[in-house]
Amino acid sequence: MRVRFALPGDRIATIEEFEGREGIYQHGDGMLRASRIGKVTYDMKQRYVRVNGLKSMLIPKKDDxxxxxxxxxxxxxxxxxxxxxxxxxxxxxxxxxxxxxxxxxxxxxxxxxxxxxxxxxxxxxxxxxxxxxxxxxxxxxxxxxxxxxxxxxxxxxxxxxxxxxxxxxxxxxxxxxxxxxxxxxx
CATH class of the missing domain: 2.40.50.140 (Nucleic acid-binding proteins)
Structure with missing residues (x-):
């Protein structure tokens, strides 16, 4: 399994190489792109890719x-x-x-x-x-x-x-x- 970091819109792979999972969308040009900030995980055996979103920062709001x-x-x-x-x-x-x-x-x-x-x-x-x-x-x-x-x-x-x-x-x-x-x- 390979891992790297991605930003929204980054090219991750082609639809011929991998199946897109969580945090991935398919662009019209046949590219799989990141839909969120996070770590990209490539599963080389099952041939899928996903972007695991980063833990969001806890921010206080009214009534907290x-x-x-x-x-x-x-x-x-x-x-x-x-x-x-x-x-x-x-x-x-x-x-x-x-x-x-x-x-x-x-x-x-x-x-x-x-x-x-x-x-x-x-x-x-x-x-x-x-x-x-x-x-x-x-x-x-x-x-x-x-x-x-x-x-x-x-x-x-x-x-x-x-x-x-x-x-x-x-x-x-x-x-x-x-x-x-x-x-x-x-």
């Missing part, structure tokens, strides 16, 4: 659920590096933005390094905008921002460090601390 890490924080906004889109790992390195409304102080909700779950509300001017309004959304994993130790949930808005006893505010997801939410994505 994303999991990511807070990597930048201001008083009223935060940037999130997206790692999972609808529980599927994304290697595309998208960033999302959350902008607090009114008197909301984002630095009271999150800290750099927090792992969060959010919902995509829009994509405007190249920016992915997210919300944390539902109880299902918010911080799903964090560490103490003073000593880096493990923390436990005190209530819906506070965590306490088990090592230094520091208490800090967070917008916690309902299932905070349940790491199965993270590991099932892998």
């Amino acid at each position: 659920h994303v999991i990511g890490f807070i990597h930048m924080l201001t008083s009223n906004s935060t940037n999130i590096r997206i790692v999972y889109i609808n529980d599927l790992k994304s290697d595309a390195r998208f960033d999302a933005i959350y902008i607090g409304k009114g008197k909301v102080k984002v630095h009271n909700m999150f800290r750099v390094g927090d792992m969060v779950r959010a919902k995509v509300v829009s994509i405007l001017n190249g920016y992915i905008h997210v919300t944390f309004k539902d109880g299902n959304f918010g911080v799903i994993y964090t560490r103490c921002n003073q000593c880096g130790g493990e923390v436990v949930k005190l209530n819906a808005e506070e965590v306490k460090c088990v090592e230094c006893n520091a208490v800090s505010s967070r917008k916690l997801a309902d299932d905070y601390g349940n790491l199965n939410a993270i590991w099932r994505c892998n």
Whole structure:
């Protein structure tokens, strides 16, 4: 079996040489051509050829659920590096933005390094905008921002460090601390 890469419209073979399968169309000149981007596979024994499409890039869209890490924080906004889109790992390195409304102080909700779950509300001017309004959304994993130790949930808005006893505010997801939410994505 021979393999090569093709773009749509590339000549792959003639109809006399091979039978066209998935990702192939027959052109009027007797040529078999690629109908998609992908790897061309020639089966020399059964005399067929096909183009296996490349795995499409996972792109977040409105109403998708994303999991990511807070990597930048201001008083009223935060940037999130997206790692999972609808529980599927994304290697595309998208960033999302959350902008607090009114008197909301984002630095009271999150800290750099927090792992969060959010919902995509829009994509405007190249920016992915997210919300944390539902109880299902918010911080799903964090560490103490003073000593880096493990923390436990005190209530819906506070965590306490088990090592230094520091208490800090967070917008916690309902299932905070349940790491199965993270590991099932892998």
